[in-house]
Amino acid sequence: MAMKVKAVEKLVKFSKTDPGKWLYVMQPELYLALTQKKVIREAALRSGVSQGVMQACWDAAGEVIKAWATEGHSVALPGLGTMRFGLRAKSVEDVNDVKSSLITARRIIFTPAVDLKEELQNTAIQITCIDRNGQEVKRVTSSDDGTVEDNDTGTGTDNTGGGTDNTGGGDDNTGGGPDMG
DSSP: OEEEEEEEEEEEOSSSSOOOEEEEEEEEOOOOOOOHHHHHHHHHHHHTSOHHHHHHHHHHHHHHHHHHHHTTOOEEETTTEEEEEEEEEOOOSSGGGOOGGGEEEEEEEEEEOHHHHHHHHTSEEEEEEEOTTSOEEEEEETTSOOOOOOOSTTOOSSOOSSTTTTOSOOOOSSSSOOOOO
16 A cells, blocks of 8 residues: 655745745645544454454543543553643743743644554655646656655755644744744
């Protein structure tokens, strides 16, 4: 099975006065969300237990994970990784100004297991390129050697650390620097 990705041509601007530049921005194509019922049915089938037993185990594990994570623990999710809660908050200079209203968002932080990251790294990729008019202009598969070329200085090639889709980077106070805004 291959992971499907689309590269859509978008006008990327880095400021309000920037005229922008047309770039192909990649993002994964998401399939339909699988229902909990379907996941339980498949897990029961693969493990050899009844769906009722699997549902009871699933519910109990969910309650345990929720309880421990809200107590501040990083909780192992077997075969997947770990999860913990984090937050985004404004920073203040004076200790007297510290209060819970500075918290702007509560987050769930998932750290994948090494095996899961390796599985993702080894999954084939199919990229469909769509131009600014919505027309498919190219298809690429990961049968290439994986070499990344960046002949245009000033633009990144991985799009994971900020940029237009904001899938990485940031200042959410979950291990990085303070939120200055």
